[in-house]
Amino acid sequence: MAHLPVLIKDLALILGAAAITTLLFKRLKQPLVLGYIIAGLLVGPNFNFFPTIGDLDNIKIWAEIGVVVLLFNLGLEFSFKKLMRVGGSASIAGIFEITGMFLLGYTTGSILGWSTMNCIFLGGIISISSTTIIIRAFEEQGLKSTSFASMVMGMLVIEDIVAVLLMVLLSTVAVSQQFSGLDLMIEVVKLVFFLSLWFLFGILVIPSFFRWVNRWLNNETLLIISLGMCLGMVILATYVGFSAALGAFIMGSVLAETTQAEDIEHQMQPVKNLFGAVFFVSVGMLIDPKLLWEYRIPVLIITLAVIFGKTINITIGSFISGQPLKQSLQAGMSMSQIGEFSFIIATLGVSLGVTSDFLYPIAVGVSVITTFSTPFMIKAAVPLYKWIDQTLPPRWRNRLNRYSSGAQQIPADADWKMVFRTYFNIIVLNSVIILAAIFLAVKFVDPWLVDMLEQTITAHILTVLLTLLVASPFIWALTIKKPQRGAYTSLWLNEQVNHGPLVMVEVLRNLLAVFYLFLLLSQLFSGLIALIGAILVLAVVLFIFSKRLQSFYARIERRFMTNLNHREMVANTGATSTLSPWDAHLAYFTISPEAACLGKDLETLAWRERYGINIASIERGKKTIMAPQRTEKIYPYDKLAVIGTDQQLQLFRPIVEPESLPQLEEEEEIRLMKIRVDEHNLLKGKTIRNSGIREKTNGLVVGIERAGNRILNPDSQTVFEWDDIIWIVGEREKIMELIQAEPGS
Incomplete structure (x- = not known):
């Protein structure tokens, strides 16, 4: 055997x-x-x-x-x-x-x-x-x-x-x-x-x-x-x-x-x-x-x-x-x-x-x-919550509700957040690449060149030149690339007090560039030569080759962003919902070929009136219809982005998916977000229809919080008041543009 x-x-x-x-x-x-x-x-x-x-x-x-x-x-x-x-x-x-x-x-x-x-x-x-x-x-x-x-x-x-x-x-x-x-x-x-x-x-x-x-x-x-x-x-x-x-x-x-x-x-x-x-x-x-x-x-x-x-x-x-x-x-x-x-x-x-x-x-x-x-x-979570909610004193319950509502408030002015987030990305990502180039050059390239040329000084100079050839675009980005020009300009012009922090960040990133160059040169030459060389090299990079490096870096950045987003661009998909203190949220459904709603328009179906839900978008093949009109018809395999409460969505699901289909992954563009009516957006006194929110965001106003009360699916003639919190479902970037718009724009 x-x-x-x-x-x-x-x-x-x-x-x-x-x-x-x-x-x-x-x-x-x-x-x-x-x-x-x-x-x-x-x-x-x-x-x-x-x-x-x-x-x-x-x-x-x-x-x-x-x-x-x-x-x-x-x-x-x-x-x-x-x-x-x-x-x-x-x-x-x-x-x-x-x-x-x-x-x-x-x-x-x-x-x-x-x-x-x-x-x-x-x-x-x-x-x-x-x-x-x-x-x-x-x-x-x-x-x-x-x-x-x-x-x-x-x-x-x-x-x-x-x-x-x-x-x-x-x-x-x-x-x-x-x-x-x-x-x-x-x-x-x-x-x-x-x-x-x-x-x-x-x-x-x-x-x-x-x-x-x-x-x-x-x-x-x-x-x-x-x-x-x-x-x-x-x-x-x-x-x-x-x-x-x-x-x-x-x-x-x-x-x-x-x-x-x-x-x-x-x-x-x-x-x-x-x-x-x-x-x-x-x-x-x-x-x-x-x-x-x-x-x-x-x-x-x-x-x-x-x-x-x-x-x-x-x-x-x-x-x-x-x-x-x-x-x-x-x-x-x-x-x-x-x-x-x-x-x-x-x-x-x-x-x-x-x-x-x-x-x-x-x-x-x-x-x-x-x-x-x-x-x-x-299964025990909801009964436990109901018991806690009934047991809590009303004053505590109101405080908890106010905190959860206020903690997610989108600020009307996000300039500082945008500028420093961009600064952080520029400094960290370019620093990683520069340090990696220095490490590889000192650890592997220089020893190999020394052995091959048998002339130490020549090998060191070639190592520095090769490293700079690779790292120069990223040194340029670290020192010169501007973060969010609109937000940066707004901060610089609005208040004198903003000048100090912005100047400090600019100084910091230029000092970092000098330090990285010094780190490279100090591994191969004496300290004084390394310091003088670092300053001279930075000057050459910034002033002599600035335009060429900018162009080359822009090509690298475009390639990176294309690769990063290529999957989404091919799939033509977007979005993840932003959770809110409201029970209403975004969910996604695919219309089954067996659904009874096929071929009917939204006005005839009256889903909003029957189930209390809103249709935020319809994805049909490679086409996405944002905030669809009442005359829009429903076809098999349409992908709906729907906003509603847990109970409403559970009742709505059998209407469009009588047979269980794989649930769509959440997407990126469509968000449920909120803004407060204040002096920045100048929405006070305007109706929903006249506010331009639908046109500016490709979205819908699905709720208003006013003086502790919530209005779900408000009428288009509802007038905004000071400190109203408006809930909008639409394209995130366009909602953010509305939030950050200059007064009167």
């Missing part, structure tokens, strides 16, 4: 056990991840009633590949651009929650008498919620169109990126066994630098590469190229001192900005399913039931800490960020579990040999319990 390798026997056993348990969990309508974990427990070395795997080390290698594949797919779903789209509310709430949970985990571990390293890893483990479990629960309960679900999705994006950061920091702490704040800060700076560099380089090069080879791409070559890029970035990330998982995540997020992203994700799905199953089965293999029973009290304590800690932290964080109490509580109770990233962090502690044997099974036990509790927590 021919010899069969142990690895094949083990894989047969793993996949067979996984197949049986997943079929069972599918029938029970439970998450497949739990089925994989139980399958791993059954075939693992700690459970003797079934056949056991023969070589655990080989399975661990496959599990490491599984982590790489999972993080690569997570990057494909994530994308840096999605992070930029996350609203301020989700960012504030997510960071508040992660910080609070990390401290709670560390404190809980300390109370239990655990070592410092166990406490640190426990904090990381309980900080991250499960995207898979939450999405599954929302789908089963029909909550994906609700207003709080968008908030939760934004927070999950923040958690994903923080989880990657945590993995890097925990690896650093584990290896160095030091907890110096300076060391951790250096690691954070290195990570941010690495992420920024590869984001800029990847967006500039990779989409252009795919457009160039598009004619030769098919499913097979696309899969091979994508996996090759993923593993190449894994090697590079490991070489510069980061984890393999981080490299996979970065490449996935860069590829997510290409027009091939959906195809890559589709081709990767079977690979992800295979290696994901192996990874989660390996998670179950490491569970020791005896150890888990021995630590049942810590499991119970940590489970309660996760459920109550996440509920409280997310609720408070969401409310602080401007969300109403109801949505904040729903978000908190939806995210009260731990999942996939928690397993990866726990696996990291095991692989580095810095955590105790009991921490891993405890983490899995807590995950299993909180996963089962998640659907019940989501």
